[in-house]
Structure formats: structure tokens, C-alpha cells
Amino acid sequence: QEFDDKRLGARSNYIYAEGELKHLQMLPWDFKFLSRLSGQMADAQLISNEQFTAGGVGSVRGYHQTQQLGDDGVAYSAELYTPNLRKAEWDWMQQWRFLAFAEAAKLWIHRPLSGTPSGYSLASFGTGMRVQLFKHLSSELDWSYPLIRSDTVDVGQQRIDFSLIYDF
Helix, strand or coil, rough: HHHHHHHCCCCCCEEEEEEEEECCCCCCHCCCCHHHHEEECCCCCCCCCHHHHHHHCCCCCCCCCCCEEECCCCCEEEEEECCCCCCCCCCCCEEEEEEEEEEEEEEECCCCCCCCCCEEEEEEEEEEEEECCCCCEEEEEEEECCCECCCCCCCCEEEEEEEEEEEE
């Protein structure tokens, strides 16, 4: 009953499988190509915290984090990185690269309620920059352009995401 209260038709016994493939291809002149494919398949309607999510950094940039949810879903990302632009005499910097990316996701809903979509699609492209300083500090800056309208995000509603990360 608790699952049905969270989502009509959801049950406590269900099976889902998720997976991710990631490949980094080193290219001539220190260029890099990174591709990621992730997905999920479920045998039933899932409550929101078990659903596949798409949107935001780490998924489809240009959209809000967890913009859409689905019982089944697939997401793909392709990134092309420039050579490391760090000067040899810059001891304080380990990496400085620019990138271009394209991302997309498709989600499906098991037995959607009347009047609600049976699935969602997201797609975007953009550019970014990655910097690593002093071995432990890094930053990521991305500009993205969504290609498909999704709820509150319109086509062409550009977005900038920035993060500063300290690893220890």
C-alpha cells in the first residue's frame, strides 16, 4: 500500500537493472574523446526514488538537475577535449582543457496516468572548460543549449554551470 500511495499502481516487489558504459579514446595531438551510455529497464511502475533520472550536470546539461524521471531510460553523452593547454612552466596548474559536448536522453513511463506523457526526450549541446590546480583543486565550467522543450526549460534557454571541486 505504501508504494501505491507514492505512485498509483506501484508495488513493493519489482525488478530493475541499470548499467553504464564509459569509454575514453586518446586521439592524436593529445585530443580526447569521452563517450558515456547509461540506462535502466524496469519490469513495473517505480516510485520516484527508483526511477531513471535525466537532466543536469552528469546527464543532459542544459536542463535542471533531474529534469525528468522514467521507469525505463537511456542517456548518451559525447565529449571532445582539446589538448592540455597548460604551459610547462606553470607548476601550479596540471590541466587546462576546453571541450565540446552533445547529450541526449529518452525516458519511458510504464502505464502513465490519463493525460500524462508516456515518455520524455532531452537533448543538448555545448562547450566547456576544465582546469586542475595544485593537484587537489579543479573547476568545471559548461555552457549548454537545450534542443527540446521540457516543462520549464525552453529550446534555446541557455544555461551555465560552474563547479569548484577539492579532492583530498
